[in-house]
Amino acid sequence: xxxxxxxxxxxxxxxxxxxxxxxxxxxxxEQITYLLFIKRLDELHTLEENKAQRLGKxxxxxxxxxIRRCSTASTSTTPCCASAR
Numbered sequence: 001x002x003x004x005x006x007x008x009x010x011x012x013x014x015x016x017x018x019x020x021x022x023x024x025x026x027x028x029x030e031q032i033t034y035l036l037f038i039k040r041l042d043e044l045h046t047l048e049e050n051k052a053q054r055l056g057k058x059x060x061x062x063x064x065x066x067i068r069r070c071s072t073a074s075t076s077t078t079p080c081c082a083s084a085r
Contacts, residue, residue, distance in 0.1 A: 002010070017028045052059045 013032070014028065017023075017031065022028055022031060048059050
């Protein structure tokens with residue numbers, strides 16, 4: 001159940017989006033989800049920076065690997081597509 005305080009916060013967030021021109025509830029949810037995702041990425045990066053600073057080492061980045069996407073309609077027998085069936 002929503003308490004008065006939580007309801008007030010929800011209304012305040014809704015009003016902020018509404019005044020910014022976002023009135024579709026699905027768009028609001030999409031934007032909030034995106035903002036939460038970006039916030040989490042920033043928190044993780046800050047943790048990495050702090051750890052690197054404490055240890056006196058640079059931030060370790062894993063090399064990017066190419067991600068191959070396949071469609072579930074593909075008839076290929078590669079492991080990528082085989083798991084999608």
